Amino acid sequence: MTVLAQSPPRPEAGGPAGNGRRLVDLVLRARELSILGALLVLVAATTIANPRFMSEQGMKDIFLNASILALLAVGQTMVVVTRNIDLSVGSVVGLVAFVAGKYASGGDRSLLLVVLLGVLLGVGCGLVNGLLVSFCRVPALVVTLGTLYVIQGVDHAVAHGEQIGAADLPSSLLSLGNDSLLGVPYLPIITVIAMLMIGYYLRSYSSGREFYAIGSSPEAAGLAGVSIRRRVLTAYLVSGGLAGLAGVLWLARFGTVVADAAHGWELKVVSAVVVGGVAITGGVGTVYGAALGALLLTTIGSVLVVLKVNSFWQDAITGLLLLLAISVDRLLSLRVTKALKARSRSAGRPVRTGGAEGRAGAGAAPPGTTPPDKAPRDSGPQDTEEKVRHDS
Amino acid sequence: MSAAARSAPPTLALVNVSKSFGAVRALRDVTLELHAGEVHALAGENGAGKSTVVKTFAGVHRPDGGEVRVDGEPVTFGGPADAQQAGVAVIYQEPTLFPDLSVAENIFMGRQPRSALRRIDRRTMHERTAALFERLGVALDPQQPARGLSIADQQVVEIAKAISRDARVLIMDEPTAALTGQEVARLFAVTRTLQEQGCAILFISHRLEEIFELCQRVTTLRDGGYIGTDPVAGLTPDDLVRRMVGRDLDALYPKQDVTPGDVALKVDRLTREGAFTDVSFEVRRGEIVALAGLVGAGRSEVARAIFGVDRWDAGLVEIAGSRLPVGSPTAAMAAGLALVPEDRRQQGLVMDMSIERNMGLTQLRSLRRETGRGPLISRTVERDRARDWALRLQLKYARLTDTVGVLSGGNQQKVVLAKWLATEPTVLIVDEPTRGIDVGTKAEVHRLLSELAAQDLAVLMISSDLPEVIGMADRVLVMHEGRLAAEIPRAQATEESVMAAATGRAGTGKAA
Numbered sequence: 001m002t003v004l005a006q007s008p009p010r011p012e013a014g015g016p017a018g019n020g021r022r023l024v025d026l027v028l029r030a031r032e033l034s035i036l037g038a039l040l041v042l043v044a045a046t047t048i049a050n051p052r053f054m055s056e057q058g059m060k061d062i063f064l065n066a067s068i069l070a071l072l073a074v075g076q077t078m079v080v081v082t083r084n085i086d087l088s089v090g091s092v093v094g095l096v097a098f099v100a101g102k103y104a105s106g107g108d109r110s111l112l113l114v115v116l117l118g119v120l121l122g123v124g125c126g127l128v129n130g131l132l133v134s135f136c137r138v139p140a141l142v143v144t145l146g147t148l149y150v151i152q153g154v155d156h157a158v159a160h161g162e163q164i165g166a167a168d169l170p171s172s173l174l175s176l177g178n179d180s181l182l183g184v185p186y187l188p189i190i191t192v193i194a195m196l197m198i199g200y201y202l203r204s205y206s207s208g209r210e211f212y213a214i215g216s217s218p219e220a221a222g223l224a225g226v227s228i229r230r231r232v233l234t235a236y237l238v239s240g241g242l243a244g245l246a247g248v249l250w251l252a253r254f255g256t257v258v259a260d261a262a263h264g265w266e267l268k269v270v271s272a273v274v275v276g277g278v279a280i281t282g283g284v285g286t287v288y289g290a291a292l293g294a295l296l297l298t299t300i301g302s303v304l305v306v307l308k309v310n311s312f313w314q315d316a317i318t319g320l321l322l323l324l325a326i327s328v329d330r331l332l333s334l335r336v337t338k339a340l341k342a343r344s345r346s347a348g349r350p351v352r353t354g355g356a357e358g359r360a361g362a363g364a365a366p367p368g369t370t371p372p373d374k375a376p377r378d379s380g381p382q383d384t385e386e387k388v389r390h391d392s
Numbered sequence: 393m394s395a396a397a398r399s400a401p402p403t404l405a406l407v408n409v410s411k412s413f414g415a416v417r418a419l420r421d422v423t424l425e426l427h428a429g430e431v432h433a434l435a436g437e438n439g440a441g442k443s444t445v446v447k448t449f450a451g452v453h454r455p456d457g458g459e460v461r462v463d464g465e466p467v468t469f470g471g472p473a474d475a476q477q478a479g480v481a482v483i484y485q486e487p488t489l490f491p492d493l494s495v496a497e498n499i500f501m502g503r504q505p506r507s508a509l510r511r512i513d514r515r516t517m518h519e520r521t522a523a524l525f526e527r528l529g530v531a532l533d534p535q536q537p538a539r540g541l542s543i544a545d546q547q548v549v550e551i552a553k554a555i556s557r558d559a560r561v562l563i564m565d566e567p568t569a570a571l572t573g574q575e576v577a578r579l580f581a582v583t584r585t586l587q588e589q590g591c592a593i594l595f596i597s598h599r600l601e602e603i604f605e606l607c608q609r610v611t612t613l614r615d616g617g618y619i620g621t622d623p624v625a626g627l628t629p630d631d632l633v634r635r636m637v638g639r640d641l642d643a644l645y646p647k648q649d650v651t652p653g654d655v656a657l658k659v660d661r662l663t664r665e666g667a668f669t670d671v672s673f674e675v676r677r678g679e680i681v682a683l684a685g686l687v688g689a690g691r692s693e694v695a696r697a698i699f700g701v702d703r704w705d706a707g708l709v710e711i712a713g714s715r716l717p718v719g720s721p722t723a724a725m726a727a728g729l730a731l732v733p734e735d736r737r738q739q740g741l742v743m744d745m746s747i748e749r750n751m752g753l754t755q756l757r758s759l760r761r762e763t764g765r766g767p768l769i770s771r772t773v774e775r776d777r778a779r780d781w782a783l784r785l786q787l788k789y790a791r792l793t794d795t796v797g798v799l800s801g802g803n804q805q806k807v808v809l810a811k812w813l814a815t816e817p818t819v820l821i822v823d824e825p826t827r828g829i830d831v832g833t834k835a836e837v838h839r840l841l842s843e844l845a846a847q848d849l850a851v852l853m854i855s856s857d858l859p860e861v862i863g864m865a866d867r868v869l870v871m872h873e874g875r876l877a878a879e880i881p882r883a884q885a886t887e888e889s890v891m892a893a894a895t896g897r898a899g900t901g902k903a904a
Contacts, residue, residue, distance in 0.1 A: 204511040206504045213490050213501050220488035223450075224501045225473035283492035340540025 031277035031285075035292040039299060046303045053306045060185060062295075062302050064253060067187040068093075068246050070294035072265065073272040074195045075242030077290040078202070078235040080273055083215040083282025084133055084140035086236060089243040090265035091151035092125045096247025097257045098159050104251070105168030114173060115248050122244020123237055125151060130236030134229040148266060159259035166255025177252030187249055191291070194242060199287040211235060215282025271318055272297050275325045297321070401464030403428050403592040404449060404480060404561045409458035411444055418444040421458070422618045424611050426561055426592040431583065433603040433624065434596045435636050436613035437830030442596055445613070446565045449594070450482045451475030478561075481554030485566040487546035491539035496521040498538050499553045524552040528582055544575035551582060562586060563594045568602060569827060572686045572856070573891065580606055598830060599857075600629045612636055637832050645838055645863025648846050652866070653677030654712070656850035657729075657819045659698060662707035667693040668874040671707070675819065680841060680851040682865030684858070685894045689871040691854045692734055695821050699731040700724040712818055725754070728818035732808050732825060734854070736801075740808040743797040747789055748778035750796050751811045781810035786836060802833025809840065820844065823854040838864055858887045872896045 047054045072089050079086045100118040103109060125147065132143040166174060176186055202208040210231050214221045221228055251257055270280075276293025278285025297318055304314050402425035411419040419441045426432050436442050447453045448460065451469030459466045462478050469475045475482075489498050496517050497504075505520065507513040521534035530548050532541075538549065547567055554562055564583070568576045583606065587593055595607055603610055604624060612619040612635040619635050657675040662668070668690035675681045683691045697704045703719035710716065711727040724731075733739035741750050752774040778792050785806040789799060796807055805825065812820065825841065826834045841864065845851050855861050861868055868880040870893035878893035 206502060206506070206510070206512060209493070209497060209504070209512065210502065212493060213497075216490035216492040217488060220490055221501075223472050223482075223488055225471070225476055226502060279492075283490065337540055340537065 032289050032292055035276065035289065035296055039292070039296050042296075042299060042303060046306055050306050053303070058302070058306075062299055063188045064185055065302070066295045066298035067185075067191040068249055068253070069265070069268060069272055069298055070291040071191045071194060071242055071246045071249070072269040073276065073290040073294040074191070074198055074287045075239035076269050076273045077276075077278050077285060077287045078198065078211060079140075079239045080270075080278050080280060081202070081211050081215045081282055081285060082232050082235050083218065084232060084235065085144060085270065085280075086126075086129060086239045086243075087141070087144040087266045087270075088125060088129060088147040088151055089239060089246075089269055090262045090267075091148050091155065092122050092240060092243035093247040093250055093262035093265060094260060095125075095151050095155040095158070096121050096244045097250040097261045098155055098164060098259060100248050101164030101169065101251045101257050102158070104170055104173055105164060109170055111170070111172040111176065114170075114251075115245070118248035118251075119241050119244040122240040122242070122247065124240070125243070126236040126238070126240020127233075129240065130233035133236065134232040144266075152260075152263075156259050161259075163259075164251070164255075164257040169251070169255060173248075173252050174255055177249065177255070187253065190245075190249065194245075195287050195291050198238070202287065207231070212283050215279075215284075217283075268297065268318070269294075271322050275321055277325075277329075279329075280326075400428070402426055402461070403463060404478075405461040405464075406445065406448060406455070407459045407461060409448060409455040409460070411448065411453055411456050418616050419448075419455075419613075420617045422613065422616075423458075424594075424618075424621070426594055428560070428590045428592050429587055430609065431587055431593040431595050431607045433607035433610040434594055434613065435600075435603060435610055435632060437636055437832050440613040440636070440830075441616040442613060443565065444616075446482060446563055446594075446596070449475065449480055449561070449563055451480070476557065476559075479557070479559050480561045480563065481550075481557060481559035482563045482565065483547055483550040483554070483567055485569050487543065487550045489538040489541075489546055489549060492537060494535050495532060495538055495541075495549055496534040498549055499524070499556055503557070520556070521552070524556055527555070528552060528585075530578070542575075543570045544572075544579070547571075547579065548582070551586075555586070559591070561592045561594070565596050566598065567595075568597055568599060570687070572688070574686070576602070598834075600632055600831075603632070604629065633831055636830075645860070647680070647838075647864050647866075648842050650678040650846055650866070652679045653848060655710075656712055657698070657852065658708075658710040658713075659694075660708050660710075662694065662697060662704050662709065664693060664697050664702060664704045667697075667702075668871070671871075671876050673869055673876065673879070675850040675852050677818070677848045677850050678845050679866045680845050680853055680864055682861040682868045683852060683854045683871060684856075684861045684868055684890050685871035685877075687856060689894065690874040691871050692823055693874075694871070695731060695823055695852070695854055698724070699729060699821065701731075725815060728816075730754075730812035730815055730817035730820045732805075732812055732820070732822040734823035734827065736804050736808050740811075741796045741804060744795055746793045747782070747787075747796055747799070747807055748775050748792040750807055751778045751781055751814060754811050754815050777814065778810075781814060785810055785840065800830075800833075802829040802837070805829055805833070805837060809837070813844070817849065819850045819852065821852045821854070824856065825853060826855075826857065826860060834860075858890060861885070861890060862887060870894050 043054070052058065072093070076086055076089065096118045099121060100114050103117055104114045129140075129144055129147055132138050132147075133140045179186060181189060202211060210221065210226045213224065213226055214228050214231055218228060247262075250261060254261075272294035273285070273290045274280055274293070275296060276285065276289035276291065278290055300317060300321070301314050304311065304317070405423070405425040407423055409419055409422050410417070422441065422445065424432075424434070424445060434442050434445060444453060448455055451472045451474050454469065460469060461467065467474075467478065469478070490501070493501070496514075499521055500517050504512040505516040507516075518534040525532050525534070525548075528548060528551065530545070532545060532548065538546065541549065551562070562583075567579060571579065580602075583593060583595070595603070597603060604627075607624050609621055610624050610627065610632065611621040612632070614636060654677055655674045656677045659674070660672050662671045671690075671694055673681070683694065685691050693702065696702045698709050698716075700716065700719050700721040700723065708715055711724070711729055714727060716727055716729075717723050737743060742753070745753075752769075755777070756769065775792060781787070782789060782792065787799075787806050787810070788803050796804055799807065809822075809825075822841070826837050829837065838860070841851055841853065853861075853864060855864075862885050865885065866882050868878075868882075868885045868890055869876055870878040870880065870890055872894055873896065877896065878889075880889055880893070
């Protein structure tokens, strides 16, 4: 804005143009804030209904439960931002949890080696996904749906009906999952570190911005000389690696692991990411939003338990939240696009309007769902209001 | 062009370049030299190979034979990145920006200014962007997202990107196709500035007058072959057209004189909040009425409302005396209205569907009736009809089962026309019928419209192409900022009178 204010040729900077700008800024920043708001209201309302909800153990449980989901959401964000999707993460968590558990219970293993094994296994799965998507140009939805089943199958074959018992695991591993540093459990610490690192990379590094460029317009990215394949491959490697890490954390947290651990989590992760404001069509969203989305979904789960709502409702509510997030995004994106156009118009230059509506809905095909409108999406004040109404 | 510019090797050149795609020979022995400080035009019909030349320069295609030379040295571009490295910047007709990223990020993607630890220095990036815009004389906010920018502004962003890269060669592929007169003037001003600073510029346009206004030399291609390079100064537009087409065109605007019949379309005080106000006019059978005005004046919006795609807030629309309901394309079609939209790729055609299927889309009901097989559609009838129309419109195609996407722009437009003419309309609304269509096909489309009018069809033609408006219309309606500013009969319609009304300077003509 300061730069703008200095440039003379725009007398109306504070007028309608300024409004357009403010609206866009608000919308772009409000997503994380609105989720946070919804979260606070949800927690406050539940606490009033049942004061025990805010107990130390209760909060600790929520954070512990959310950290694995959030870690996966952070990795998924990198993939989704490039207009792809990774459905295999749930299976990777299951496989890694079992294989790492088997390795760890085989004797006095060092914690570092267990973690390393898990992450490498995850990266290996990510490599397969990434190579198929970026070099063989198979649609991500199909590739990762395939690897979801393959990895699940491998997991079952390895497990052979057995299960890992907490008693066989080294204590260092179990303490990773249950102990704390200065009162904060290790799991959320690990997640937050991963989130901050990736968030900072995506925002502040040239190569990080290229992930957004690819998702925003693959064609333009190619013309701008962005190495699309390498970035997409990287996204899958990171997603796989974090899923591997999450597998180890799962093992550490629960101790007892059967073959279908984290079964079905891939959709939970995608939901968290979308609720967190990452556009399923790529180019928009932050890891912070995705992690908050994971926290919100987990909190809702706990709230339902505390309020003694039948747990069957949990999936329905997650689904509703997803639909709400997407429709609010859609409405807002239309409004933002309109504001931006009005703004260009008020700047004294005619705008092409005739074909715009048609163009808005006709981008390249998204990985799986929803009409591919990719306006700066995200939610404003209404979003918070609606969520609150619906949650309390 | 000075002697010095001549003696130095061309900044960028194609020498005897050939390129084939499968069996199609897109370029044969094409030579094209771009010199510093010169604006060079590339002329040719659609399908002549212009885009292939652009993509070869851009590093997207590699020539099968011949050489690309930079400063006289042969080079091989492995990809767009190599071409950019060599100082080549391409501005496509539809700019390719990242809609979700800021204007500044669009310009500096991959080359962001860095601070410590290789982090992006956003402040410097925004300052440099602002400086670039100042140099180009445009007021754009570096931090606004690219989404929502007009095409003209998007092109400015692309040009700023080129300058920020210190591009020595600027290639502009039909940059003016979607611009208003004012925006074209601004683009030309920017182009001349770059030319003075020693840029070599390749300019492609279907509007011949722009070539004559802006360029010093012109290279002509026909069917992938090299026809020649001439100084623009020694040419007339007719010479150029002859070179492009290889034959003398029949009149480009073969308007037949007609006696208008009954009122076919009546629009009375039509208003749509925020788009247009109090628009009233009539179109009679046999008449071609042009709806002119600057882009954004509300012309397409009026057409969309008449056809029922958008709702209107007040007023009425009558087709042959019967009133249309608000917002119902089905009713409009049933009443005999057909709309050929301005954006054929997005709104007119299903690009991945075959030619015959696209043509059949408007007639699914009658295709069903004719077969007598209940809800099933007869593909034989569909194909027969498609073949009929393809013949009538002289469509150039390989097989009717080919996807529409493989056709050239002009032929795609013919498919859209066929699709709507097959509904046997009383009123045909065509929105920018010849945008992005080469001269030869343009004349064919004009002849077709003229014939249709002679056969008692009422035609409402929205067009930004002034010669087309003047040449084809019996009457010209001019819109300015959502209102009808003037109605000009054929005899008084000149480029000046239409432009005057379109820019709101009109005192002439009766306000509707």
